[in-house]
């Protein structure tokens with residue numbers, strides 16, 4: 001990884017995790033996309049400390065922790081993607097966020113391609129956001145012992161809940177907008193009467209209005225147009241400035 005970074009000096013770099021929270025421009029991205037794999041997928045557990053490679057699947061990590069009777073990370077049950085992506089965006093649910101369980105992070109600095117350790121207290125975590133500006137390579141979690149069956153039951157319960165409240169089995173990038181303080185973006189979009197609005201192949205989900213689903217060959221431009229309409233109407237009708245939760249990549253920097 002360090003060798004790769006040295007070769008990419010002065011180039012625009014984008015780190016891709018599982019790609020579950022991203023909208024790429026239809027015309028691509030002028031730069032280098034790095035996706036960690038191989039050894040970066042490894043998970044190791046020693047007593048109550050868990051070390052997970054940034055490319056490890058988050059759901060696999062949750063299951064490994066549960067199997068080892070380790071409690072905590074089930075607040076992230078049902079969130080797709082990688083450990084690196086989850087930590088970068090401080091993924092979570094109303095039960096908690098991944099950052100609550102982090103001990104420290106191993107990362108590579110873009111500027112000098114050097115490996116470094118970021119202690120938890122050196123990183124600012126907030127709602128779906130972190131101050132991390134490096135490539136996360138491994139994450140060390142500190143968890144607590146608990147009963148495996150209770151943890152697995154909690155995970156299953158959260159996954160079942162999602163199945164009835166989110167569009168399942170159709171491509172989407174998760175919640176499009178962050179929730180404004182004490183409000184739900186899904187409810188705002190529903191109140192605007194926008195559920196089911198379709199542009200090209202993209203549609204505001206009937207199941208959960210904060211999801212835009214790819215009904216058929218949707219273009220990023222279709223999704224971006226829907227985002228624009230939602231933001232404009234939310235401002236006009238409720239004076240609310242909705243902020244994207246998804247990361248929009250390449251727009252303004254395409255081939």
Ligand SMILES: Cc1cc2nc3c(=O)[nH]c(=O)nc-3n(C[C@H](O)[C@H](O)[C@H](O)COP(=O)(O)OP(=O)(O)OC[C@H]3O[C@@H](n4cnc5c(N)ncnc54)[C@H](O)[C@@H]3O)c2cc1C
Pocket residue numbers: 014015016017018019020021022036054055078079080081082083084085086087088089090091092093128134135136137166172173174175247
């Ligand atoms: C159906 C569905 C449901 C979802 N539900 C939730 C939910 O309940 N809660 C929630 O928080 N999110 C949710 N999401 C959003 C998404 O799954 C999470 O944000 C997830 O943590 C993103 O992980 P990823 O590996 O796919 O990251 P990506 O989407 O690939 O990347 C996200 C960001 O992380 C950065 N990144 C990725 N890996 C690294 C790394 N190694 N080092 C540095 N930066 C990195 C990327 O550059 C990018 O800026 C949902 C998504 C879907 C599709």
